[in-house]
Amino acid sequence: MVQSAHVLRINRPKEWRSKLAIAVMGILLFEGLTGLLIYFLPFSIPNQMMVLLHTLFGLLFIAPFAWYQIRHWYLYRRYAMTHTKITGYAGMGVTVICGVSGLVLTWQAVFGYRISYAWDLAHVLSTFAVIGFTVPHILLIVWHDRRAREASAAQKRYGWGTGLVVLVCFGLTVICIAIYKPVSLVNKFPEDYHYVYGEDRPFAPSLARTDTNGAFDARSLAGSEACGTTKCHEQIVKEWSVSAHRYAAMDVAFQKIQEVMGRQNGPESTRYCGGCHDPISLFSGTKNIFTENLTSLHGYQEGISCLVCHAIRETDLKGNANYVVTQPKQYMFGLHDGKTAQFLHHFLIRGYPRHHVKSFSKRLFKTPDYCASCHKQFIDQEVNSVGWVQLQNQYDNWRQSPWNHPGDPTKTVECRECHMPLVDSTDPASGDTADYNRSANDRKHRNHRFIASNQFMPALLRLPGADEQIALTEKWLRGEYDIPEIADKWAKGPTVSLELVAPEKIVPGDQIQVKAVITSNKVGHDFPTGPLDIIQSWVELVVKDTQGNVVYKSGTVDEKHFIQKGSFIFKAEAVDQYGNLIDRHNLWEMVGVRFRRSLFPGFSDAAEYAFTCPSSVPMKEISTIQEQTIDIQPSTDTVGTLHVSAKLRYRKIDQFLLNFLFGEDSGVTAPISDMSEASTTIQVVEESGN
Numbered sequence: 001m002v003q004s005a006h007v008l009r010i011n012r013p014k015e016w017r018s019k020l021a022i023a024v025m026g027i028l029l030f031e032g033l034t035g036l037l038i039y040f041l042p043f044s045i046p047n048q049m050m051v052l053l054h055t056l057f058g059l060l061f062i063a064p065f066a067w068y069q070i071r072h073w074y075l076y077r078r079y080a081m082t083h084t085k086i087t088g089y090a091g092m093g094v095t096v097i098c099g100v101s102g103l104v105l106t107w108q109a110v111f112g113y114r115i116s117y118a119w120d121l122a123h124v125l126s127t128f129a130v131i132g133f134t135v136p137h138i139l140l141i142v143w144h145d146r147r148a149r150e151a152s153a154a155q156k157r158y159g160w161g162t163g164l165v166v167l168v169c170f171g172l173t174v175i176c177i178a179i180y181k182p183v184s185l186v187n188k189f190p191e192d193y194h195y196v197y198g199e200d201r202p203f204a205p206s207l208a209r210t211d212t213n214g215a216f217d218a219r220s221l222a223g224s225e226a227c228g229t230t231k232c233h234e235q236i237v238k239e240w241s242v243s244a245h246r247y248a249a250m251d252v253a254f255q256k257i258q259e260v261m262g263r264q265n266g267p268e269s270t271r272y273c274g275g276c277h278d279p280i281s282l283f284s285g286t287k288n289i290f291t292e293n294l295t296s297l298h299g300y301q302e303g304i305s306c307l308v309c310h311a312i313r314e315t316d317l318k319g320n321a322n323y324v325v326t327q328p329k330q331y332m333f334g335l336h337d338g339k340t341a342q343f344l345h346h347f348l349i350r351g352y353p354r355h356h357v358k359s360f361s362k363r364l365f366k367t368p369d370y371c372a373s374c375h376k377q378f379i380d381q382e383v384n385s386v387g388w389v390q391l392q393n394q395y396d397n398w399r400q401s402p403w404n405h406p407g408d409p410t411k412t413v414e415c416r417e418c419h420m421p422l423v424d425s426t427d428p429a430s431g432d433t434a435d436y437n438r439s440a441n442d443r444k445h446r447n448h449r450f451i452a453s454n455q456f457m458p459a460l461l462r463l464p465g466a467d468e469q470i471a472l473t474e475k476w477l478r479g480e481y482d483i484p485e486i487a488d489k490w491a492k493g494p495t496v497s498l499e500l501v502a503p504e505k506i507v508p509g510d511q512i513q514v515k516a517v518i519t520s521n522k523v524g525h526d527f528p529t530g531p532l533d534i535i536q537s538w539v540e541l542v543v544k545d546t547q548g549n550v551v552y553k554s555g556t557v558d559e560k561h562f563i564q565k566g567s568f569i570f571k572a573e574a575v576d577q578y579g580n581l582i583d584r585h586n587l588w589e590m591v592g593v594r595f596r597r598s599l600f601p602g603f604s605d606a607a608e609y610a611f612t613c614p615s616s617v618p619m620k621e622i623s624t625i626q627e628q629t630i631d632i633q634p635s636t637d638t639v640g641t642l643h644v645s646a647k648l649r650y651r652k653i654d655q656f657l658l659n660f661l662f663g664e665d666s667g668v669t670a671p672i673s674d675m676s677e678a679s680t681t682i683q684v685v686e687e688s689g690n
Contacts, residue, residue, distance in 0.1 A: 017157055021072075026168075027165060029165075034053070035124075061099075088137045091133035183336060185327075188215050202214070203283070207321055211324055222302055238465065242469040249300050249302070269588065311327070319375075319377055329359070332344065383587075398601075415524070420447050422438075425444050453473065495522045500516055507613065508687075516609070528570055533583070539568045540555035545640060570605075575590070575593065647676070648675045
């Protein structure tokens with residue numbers, strides 16, 4: 001009886017007419033509908049605006065919803081447990097879950113660096129549950145009160161009021177969409193753009209192309225620094241900012257060679273280089289006739305930017321930048337200035353990451369085939385006016401090497417496993433289920449330093465972080481760079497080892513035969529690799545007697561930074577159609593090579609030396625230990641000792657080319673790295689004791 005009396009005291013028509021009830025239901029319906037639209041509709045400005053307003057109204061909804069639910073529960077708490085009450089409790093529960101998960105996601109999108117996929121899933125599922133429980137709850141009450149005239153009229157007012165709230169909310173959404181003015185991208189070539197090979201091949205002789213075959217505004221492929229702001233990909237951008245990919249266009253040697261090429265063959269010819277070195281300038285139409293600066297500001301600063309690399313959708317094993325790039329769809333406010341605009345931009349990326357992840361994370365990026373589009377080069381008649389010539393080709397070297405075991409990742413070592421080793425990470429991109437030896441929560445990402453062999457350009461360009469990059473490159477060249485995840489597949493020791501083979505004893509006046517054996521242990525492609533007309537790796541051999549006098553030398557560098565003539569050098573001597581040496585990296589004139597020496601993975605080569613043992617070798621060896629001079633007494637038949645030392649040396653650009661590009665008085669010289677060393681001694685004995 002107490003329960004019935006309580007029930008009778010509730011003014012049901014008044015509750016239906018409650019402005020609080022109407023507002024709460026209207027906003028709840030708006031939140032549910034926009035949540036479904038955000039989930040099901042494709043990425044667009046309207047969808048992004050709904051994300052912002054969905055979040056805003058959700059935050060405003062918390063207080064009135066809490067007050068309404070407490071009051072509603074208090075009024076009906078003593079009602080019998082019916083289907084209506086059960087759906088009400090369930091609806092209230094899932095709405096709380098939806099609200100709490102929404103708050104957590106908002107907090108993460110504002111103050112964190114990524115949203116939790118578990119909380120996101122909870123928010124999505126609870127949205128469906130809210131609709132699934134709340135709609136039946138309302139319909140059951142409507143059905144129960146259908147015969148009460150006053151209640152029925154109040155229900156109609158409730159329905160119209162709720163609909164009006166929803167319409168107002170969506171009206172505000174439409175107004176916001178209409179007010180927002182995105183930055184217009186200029187996706188067209190300059191009026192004077194020269195289509196050398198026809199309008200159907202606007203980027204030729206480069207094989208790189210856009211999916212529209214038209215120009216892309218440079219801003220749509222730039223802005224890499226923005227990827228590292230406000231706790232997003234800070235770690236990765238820091239790595240990339242000093243990498244060879246970043247300075248591919250600002251590389252001073254590239255800039256000088258591009259200038260010479262443009263002067264000789266016309267600026268359009270430099271498009272051949274643009275796909276790999278300077279794609280932003282290429283796709284925006286900067287490499288054009290009458291253009292003084294062939295590299296745009298964005299292209300110069302970013303080279304191979306984050307967006308260029310991650311916007312590639314197709315690659316071809318032909319090489320020469322044979323890839324297709326798609327213009328990324330912009331998140332709102334991305335190209336707007338101001339802190340508020342950038343805050344909203346980053347909030348949208350973190351709070352609505354589905355498009356971002358889908359656009360920039362592809363299985364294609366994790367394959368050697370992806371690298372092949374640029375790390376495989378040739379020239380053809382369009383460039384040299386003669387015919388096809390293969391140039392550097394890291395991909396096919398690797399594919400045919402012992403490092404490649406198709407179908408067996410436990411034995412195969414791919415490009416990224418070496419040049420993008422795993423590092424501890426707090427980055428949103430950490431974790432990966434696509435690799436056989438990784439997981440979604442391994443808290444690691446692929447290092448975007450792209451460590452290889454360029455210890456020259458970071459210092460010359462004075463890039464921030466150059467010292468660390470150079471130190472890591474030196475370790476890499478020596479084989480001291482530790483990569484735990486492939487330690488069981490990778491060789492130990494030097495990247496390229498050096499071993500000396502020499503006689504133990506020799507008689508004065510006889511000819512000495514010394515051999516330096518060079519073995520490629522860890523290199524996944526030819527060593528050295530890249531443009532072998534400018535890269536130099538050579539053996540320096542020095543033989544001294546016990547008093548430090550040089551008996552024989554080969555491969556030493558003089559005061560002008562030139563390598564001694566006749567030295568053992570890994571290199572290629574390219575020639576033009578008249579047989580002239582290509583020595584200024586003028587590849588556009590190249591038709592073949594007259595000499596080439598490099599090491600295939602796992603193979604060895606030998607530098608052989610022959611010289612005459614001096615007729616007189618000092619017997620005393622002087623060594624200073626704790627400021628005391630110690631005489632090392634030879635054996636009875638030994639008349640002296642020869643010390644043989646060898647180094648495998650490496651530098652990125654030869655001195656002749658640097659002098660040509662910058663002038664002999666510029667002082668520019670490439671640093672030399674010693675990749676491995678070896679030494680031995682030869683006893684010089686009397687003929688009778690031989």
